[in-house]
Amino acid sequence: MSIDPAVRPRTSPLLVLALALVGISFAAPLIRLSAADPLVIATWRLGFSMLIVAAALLVGGGWREWRSLAGRDYLFAVGAGVLLAIHFWSWNASLRYTSVAASVALVNLQPVIIAVFSVVWLREAPSRVQWAGIALAVIGALIVGVADVPGGLAAIGPAILGQGQSGSRALFGDLLALLGGVTAAGYYLIGRRLRQHLGLWPYVALVYGAAFLTCLGLAQFAGKSLTPQPPRELAIFAGLAIGPMLLGHTGMNWALGHLPAFIVNLTTLGEPIGATILAALLPGIAEVPGMGTVAGGALVLLGVVLAARRN
Secondary structure, rough: OOOOOOOOOOOOHHHHHHHHHHHHOOOHHHHOOOOOOOOHHHHHHHHHHHHHHHHHHHOOOHHHHHOOOOOOHHHHHHHHHHHHHHHEEEEEEEEOOHHHHHHHHHHHOOOHHHHHHHHHHHHOOOOOOHHHHHHHHHHHHHHHHOOOOOHHHHHHHHHHOOOOOOHHHHHHHHHHHHHHHHHHHHHHHHHHHHOOOOOHHHHHHHHHHHHHEEEEEEEEHHOOOOOOOOOOHHHHHHHHHHHHHHHHHHHHHHHHOOOOHHHHHHHHOHHHHHHHHHHHHHHOOOOOHHHHHHHHHHHHHHHHHHHHHOO
């Protein structure tokens, strides 16, 4: 199956991205309700996702597309899965070593990284208006991320430099957060390249499968027990698979066949907005957002609109 990006899809990619944003917005509230280790959560989340992806792949016959793939394509797809797994682990782990302000600032550099490499690797250069949209969205995401942190945006610089806490410990956390941003960028860039000539289900089956095996290996290496899990935790893991993984990530992977990677990735910057709304509505959390969160969210939305205008 070859996807011609010049052909207008029947479904609006921006509508799919809006639904994907709803999906990924459930991730933080559900993880907040779970008592499991982040690596265990990621492994179960991907495992449940693979059950549904495998069913879709077999019913639709998409696995036949693998026959037309070159060896390099397989390596790219598996590499994207490994990058996704490392992103899941590294960003969550960074919060144990460095401040929220530093972690959010570094991981949210991914749209800028993607835009730069889109020019070099994919030959997709953002316009001036789109660059402005990317900048606004990143700034808005930073405001949302550090709105409740003492010191606010002013705390980012000292936090990244390790001032106010153990320098080596903070630096290690900063590197983990930066790794989370770089690996996420690589995941989206590879997806944009492969999705232009590979169908959705064959692609995500390879990527999610590689991510699942990577998380499984990391969990074993770290000595994290995956079983047994109480019914409540299994329900949360299943919810993460259906919402953030299948509706969220799979929706964005579909959009990668029709939109530049930097536009698709900007959707992830809206995740804190949706997650904040859900956290305010869920009785088990009931966290009301402050003015900083609202203002930052408005900048993110404005940035996404500007970046998507040409498309």
